[in-house]
Amino acid sequence: MGARSYGQYCGVTTAVELIGERWALLIVRDLLVGPRRYTDLKQGLPRIPTNILSARLKELQEGGVVRRVPLHNCGLVYELTPYGRALEPIMLALGRRGFQTMGEPSPDDVVTPDSLTMALRTAFQADAATDAEYELHVRDVALRASVRAGTLTVARLAPESSLPERGPVPERGPVPERGPVPERGPVPERDTLPERDPLPERGAKRRDEGPDREPDAVIVAGRGIRRLIAGELTPAEALAQDVLAVVRGDETFLDSFARTFHIAPLTELTKESAS
Amino acid sequence: MGARSYGQYCGVTTAVELIGERWALLIVRDLLVGPRRYTDLKQGLPRIPTNILSARLKELQEGGVVRRVPLHNCGLVYELTPYGRALEPIMLALGRRGFQTMGEPSPDDVVTPDSLTMALRTAFQADAATDAEYELHVRDVALRASVRAGTLTVARLAPESSLPERGPVPERGPVPERGPVPERGPVPERDTLPERDPLPERGAKRRDEGPDREPDAVIVAGRGIRRLIAGELTPAEALAQDVLAVVRGDETFLDSFARTFHIAPLTELTKESAS
DNA sequence: CCGGATCCGAATCGATACTG
C-alpha cells in the first residue's frame, strides 16, 4: 500500500489521494485556464519548489488528469485531459467556498492572471449576466472579460503570456492586431486609485463585436474587487471609497459587472465557534 | 505568513489551505454523516495518527467548519457548523470523482460505515429513485438505506454506533425496539457469497412505513457493489457472477437499487496518457 | 531561457507511548 494511502476503499479518499496533495489542485487550477509550460506553471505558482512541481505533474499524468503535449515549434506544454477538465465544477465550488472565507490579502500575497481568471469564472452568474466587455486590472494583472449570451470568456492582457491564448494555431488568418495594452505605469497596490485617466484616443476602432472592440469599461481595482463581488459594497460605495475606479467607459457598467460577477456570502452567524 | 500559505490571494488557495490538509476532508466526510466523538472519528479513520486528528480538529474549529458540543450525558462530540455542512456538495462531487477512478481495493483497505454512507449519498440519483427500503451489507458494515419521495436516509446498523443516530434526544417516546441485526456470521470478504439464507421469521412485523419495517431487499455485496453502481455489471450479471447476493426480499429490487444508486463512468478514452 | 534533477535543512506526518 502506498505510503500516502488513507487505507480506505472509498471514493473521497481515492480522489483526495491524487488531487489532495499539496499544490496539485493549484496546478490544475492554472491548467483549467489553458495549456501551460513548465516554466509558466512555475511563474503562476511562485512559491512552488521545482521538485514538487515536477513530482505533481508526474502524479497527475499517471492519474490521467494531465497530459504532456509537444508543441509544434519545439516546446512542450502540459494540458488537462478531458478527464482533468472534468474537475472544473469541483474547482469552481472550492473557489466559491474559499472566496466566502477570504479576508484581506497578506502583505506578500500575489495575484496571478490564472488565479484571477478562475476567480472570475467562479463568480460568474450566467443567468444574471448581461452582455458586456470588461477590462479588469488588479495589481499588475490585466484581463479582458467578455460576456456574450450568458457565456464568459476571459483573455489575458498582462503580463503577456508567452503562449497563444487558445490552441496553438490561429484558425483564420494572422493573429489580429490588438491595440497596445493601455500603459499608465504600474497600477497602485493601494486601494486608493488615480483620478480618472483620460487616455489618448486610440486609432479609430469601431465598437463592433469580437474580442477587439473597445471594452465597455476598464475597471482598475485594488483589493476592493473582493468586497464588490461579495456584495459588501455596492458599486456606488466602491467608487465613493476609491477602492475601485472605472478609468474608461461608463461607470454604470460597474452595476452590470457586479450583477454578472457575484458570490453571496455565507451568513455570518454560522462562523462562530462554541465552547 | 503561515508556513503553509500558498502565497496567493485567491479563493481556491484559501479553501485548500484549510480543508486541503491531509485527513481534513475525511474528518469532514465522517462528520457529514453525523456528530462524532473523538474516538468515533479515530475508529472511522483507522490510520490517522491521534495527534493529527487533534490538530485537524483544532484547525477546522478555527476555520469555523467544526464545533465542539458537550453532550448532555457527560461527553463531547464534534459536529459540523452550518458552514461546514455547506461543504457537502464539494464532498459529493469529490466522491463521485473518486468513484469513477477507483479500482479494486487494496488487500488491507477498510470500509467504514461513514464512508459507505457517504458513498451511497454520492451515488444517489434523486430523480431516478423509487421508494424502497434496502439493507446493505458490505464486509462487516451494515446500513439501512431508506428511499422515500426522492429523499435518501441512511442509518447505521452495524457495527453499532455508540451515538444515537440523529440528535441526542429521541423526540417521541422511547427509542423503538429494533429487531436484532441479522446475524449470519461474518460476511465473507470474497465476492462469492453464501447461498440465499432463509432467516427465521422474526416476530410478526407488518410492512408498514417507517424505518422499522422489513427491508424490501437485503443486499450482501463484496466489492461487486462498485461495479454495479458504475453500471459495469447489470443486476442480473452481478447475481450470476456471485459478486452480490440478495439474501432476503425480491431480487427485482436490485434493479431499482441500481437505478437509484448510480455513478456513470467517465469515458475510458480520456484516461490514457500521451508521450 | 527551458525543463527539469539534486541536495539539504526545516517542517510535517506517522506510530507509539503516556496522562488527566
Place this chain on the structure above:
DNA sequence: CAGTATCGATTCGGATCCGG
C-alpha cells in the same frame, strides 16, 4: 474518553546545478 508527548520517517521548501 480525550487527548498530549515524543521521536523516527517522510515530505516539503529553497537553492543550486545541469543538459539541451
